[in-house]
Amino acid sequence: MTRYLAVVERGYRGSVETQFADVLYLVRELNRQLGGLDLSLRGLAVTYAVDAGPVGPAAGVDTLPDPRASLRTLLAEGVAVSVADADLDAAGVPGDVPLLPGVVRGAARWSDYRAVWFL
Template sequence: MTSLAIVERAYRGALEVAYFDALYLGIEIHRQLGLDVLLRGEAVGYALAAPAAPPVRIGGRLLTTLDTPRDDLRRLRDAGAGIWVEEDGLAALGIGRDRLIDGVRTAAPGELAARWPEYDRIFHL
């Protein structure tokens, strides 16, 4: 059996994630326990196949500490974690399945909740 991590809240600010964000934690959980990740709500945007955002410059300073959730999702996928997005979240943001990172699967609302008994642990990150 494996674990399930549910992520609903999207990016909450560079200070929070510069040190340790939910998907970075997910990589460690997967390494130790095995993991499927379910992205819901605004967090489905993490799974978009999109180019990296350009670096942010404030005055003469280039910020290099900003988080890259797509990279973390790709690392999780490449390590064998299951990556799921809820169809409701995609629809709410007007995103089609064709815009998702390779290997990301979609789930109907409540589909993974019905599978909770298959998981040893469920985390809400």
């Protein structure tokens, strides 16, 4: 099976604006439609992969997406998720901080993919 790679770099795009369809929802749908998609988290988006508690509600809005819950769903659906150590370091995430189970440390090799998309 030929796989595709989605790269997400921006870890925050506005809460209320993305409450109905955030970027990880798009990754989930592309994975379903294409029959396989891998995800590379870069920039501040690497914080999605940190094994921490759920994101709490903001100022009376309780329909906001939880990126860690979305990432757990993607992992359960077979999406391979990678994070580069350099981006973890740049975001201030120490090397001993646990990542969500299934997330791989290390940069994805773009040459392994049929196409690479920045979302």
